[in-house]
Amino acid sequence: MNNHLKRTDRWNQRKENKNKWKKGIKISLLSFLVLSLLLGGYLFYTFNQFGSSIFRNAQGEKPDQTQDNEFGISDLFTNSFDRPLNVLVLGVDAREDQSFEGARSDTIMVMRIDPKTKQVATVSFPRDTYVRIPKYGYQKINHSMAYGGIPLLEATIEENFGITIDNYIAIDFVAFTEIVDALGGLEVYTPSSMYYIASDIQVELTPGFHHLNGEELLGYVRYRHDAEGDFGRIKRQQYVIRALAEKAVSAKTILKAPKLLDILGEHISTDLSKQDLFSIMKTYHSFSKADWHPMTLSGTPGRSSRDNLWYYYYDEEDKQKVLEHLDKYSSVKQFE
Template identity: 35%
Template sequence: MSVGGMIDQDGRGPDPDEERGRKRRGVRALVYGLIALLVLVLLAAAGVVIVTQQLGSQVGRYPSVFAPIDPSSRPADSGGQTFLLIGTDSRSPDPTTGTDAAPDAVFGSQRSDVIMVATIAEDGQSASVVSIPRDSYVDIPGRGKNKVNAALAFGGPPLLIQTVEQLTAVHIDHYAVIDFAGFAQMTDAVGGIDVNVGQESERDGVVVPAGEQHLNGEQALVYVRERKSLPGGDLDRVRRQQAALRAFLEKALSSGTLSSPTGAYSLVDTVTRHVGVDDSLSNTGLAQLAVSMRDLRNSNVSFLTVPVTGTGMEGDQSVVYLNQTAGRDLWFAVNTDAVPQYVATRPQEQLSDTPR
């Protein structure tokens, strides 16, 4: 496996120490770049070997997700790169769209347990991940008010993109999907993750105790799926999902997995089987974006949830009401690459070290 073609060239002679340093920097460039790409690392490891067609081609492609959208209805592109990141749970027995999401949606159509807006600043120095709770009560173009994840069931990726762009005034550049059915395998591929669990959870006989825990893949899946027993319901689950993905990122970068060609290949092989992106993002495009983001560090990635005012009922549906005023401030910060300044003045809005 070679990443030599991706390493910056400075024109100097072949000093062995310098050559090794360039190789290390090249690997880090790809890793950190793809952290920015999907932020949640589910493609970050792929940066090490994304130049190989075999693994790059394992990343699923969603065709024509932007084609049905009227360009004149979309927010202006403000620079940087923004991904609408969707997490599905194809093995969960609990419906997350269909009748659970909206009375007139098609049951079991498309699931969207996780909705995140992941943005990479234009200078490549910072990135943000903003979660939109799946039960957020929003305007869906042509459908009126409903849960945000109902948009995917009503009209697939194009309608969900339109809904999120209308809500945030943020231009979505790419669409990405992660299947949480593979999250257990991905967790095991990095040797497990370390999470400070705020409240014990149990599912199908698998227990995740409270406190500092090292979770294997099976436990990690229980941790990110739990909702009903948590005081904050879907809001607490959103924080757990972010915490697990943050832990995955930290473990992948610190465990030495990515510094080993065989370890990196194994991890990427697992990851790419459970990730899909829109078809405008080619393997070459992924690698080029990775290189452009080589200065990003995981400490510069902010994890946030869109501000809410509380929960309530709309008919027989439990919904989350968004704080429109505070939300405008957050999305303005996302659009102007000012999230670091935003979180500096509102540290309580960042993901805590011990979410429930």
């Protein structure tokens, strides 16, 4: 049995035994903000209502009410987060009028969380990264989402990097713009002009400081037409996510928690249970940006002689840096 079939069997078994709904409706780059909001220690009732709305089945529909994913008072004293987890954080260009089916992931991140160290290590993978996709051969990593959804993307990451994915979190772009607006926007600095107008992205910024609303910030984080290309885009995403996470857990934001969680509840998808989410929240109740350690897969962009397309190439040394980074902030070393 090849690796892909083993990975598929494990996926099916996990779905059956744990009663988790694996395929979300829509996804976006703001996935990390979900964790930050939960880490803020919001009221039990608000959390419970939020948790009721984020679970989806394979068709992106809310599960039948008879499904057992309830969360009661006794669960406040139960901890299911007892080992390090690798959480896949995804993003695609999905809007309210678009289907999740066949979408390509716009942002791909693996987040390693640990109940002992209480640190968060993340690795971002450029969407043009040249990898082997099971059954489809060598292509860009973001194509795997379009071919086989989250299961195939997980299998692709495991086969190419040796990282087993335990869970996923995903949100769409509507959540990004609405959350940014609810938080009052964000100030950014642009060292040079940024201009690009298309159907899916619009950005017009002069050099200097700018206070951006949700739509403007979405253009800012998706822009990739400067000298750094996709690598610069990832750096902007990491800055914005960190800044928004800091805003989300601030004292001034607590009163906005119900509204923020309502927005997220309509636009996120995860296979983490309510108990998992609450256990993570308790573990990271004092989370700050100092506990978050991001990095990006290093490599070299280049044009392929095979199909004349641009790819982001990495080698064994680049891969090893990723594994060492994930292990560095964890109590359990997976990749030694």
